[in-house]
Amino acid sequence: MSLAVDAHGVVARRGQRVVIDGADFTVPAAAVTAVIGPNGSGKSTLLYLIAGLLQPSAGSHLTVLDGPAGSQRERVSLVLQSTEVSARLPVTVREVVAMGRYARRGMLGWSRPGDRDADRRAVDDAMERLEVDTLANRQVNELSGGQRQRVFVAQGLAQQAQLLLLDEPVTGLDMVSRQRILEVTRGEADRGTAVVMTTHDLNEAADADHVLLLTGGRVVQGPPDAVLVTDVLREAYGGRLLVMEADRTVVVDDPHHHGTPSSGGPWRRDVEHSGGDGGHDHPTNRCPASPHPSSSHPVQPAPRSVG
Secondary structure, X not given: OOEEEEEEEEEEEEOOEEEXXXXXXXXXXXXXXXXXXXXXXXXXXXXXXXXXXXXXXXXOEEEEOOEEOOOOHHHEEEEOOOOOOOOOOOOEHHHHHHHXXXXXXXXXXXXXXXXXXXHHHXXXXXXXXXXXXXXXXOEHHHOOHHHHHHHHHHHHHHOOOOEEEEEOOOOOOOHHHHHHHHHHHHHHHXXXXXXEEEOOOHHHHHOOOEEEEEEOOEEEEEOHHHHOOHHHHHHHHHHHEEEEOOOOEEEEOEOOEOOOOOOOOOOEEEOOOOOOOOOOOOOOOEOOOOOOOEEOOOOOOOOOOOO
């Protein structure tokens, strides 16, 4: 399997606090990786490490696209969870999306005529895919929250990076914007881009190809059916994880870890296996039994009782 990110013994601090403590993890190329975990577990910190905006502690080994983190920023695009636009700043949708080309051309935009044509095509394609092309001449501060977020994801796509990082890209958005962004990020992976997105929604994690679960400074990783299982989730979320004894479903009882609007309720995953077609199961279906996911520290099975 080709890797976009390969990390061993990574330690990251925020001030004096160790957020990630000796973690090993990988990010596969041409796939969607979901990063989940309780509040404060270091999800955004992990993205900043990969993007080269935060340096890991000495002794950490972090390779991003075959080089040290931060050494190839034009090949890594980061879309933040929320980006404020001043009402006093007259900037259009097209101008914001075009800023995604700065990593390749520089702030002054020096380029040959052929490069300018490529920039225009990249910007047009990104706006069309996020369905904001009809808003191209609108001021960004006039848009709704969902429209604005689609614009900033389009900016990330316009960079045409090999690694796309998104920090909670669909949290709190309307259904149309949420669905469009998720479809586009899946399309990016199909095109060969490594996509990494943090999320509080375990339904989204279940639809990913690879999951990184951050808990207690470590990273538990693997395919969704290996990570999104009762024992692993209980250890990460503690008392917020409920097992409904009647039908053996798992519910994360936390307002930040919820079902999507389409699922109509809290995230649920059945514990027992009833067979399947071998593909990714939706969280409302039964999931197959699976081996222990890989972790920088072994996961010890937790007792079945919830206290």
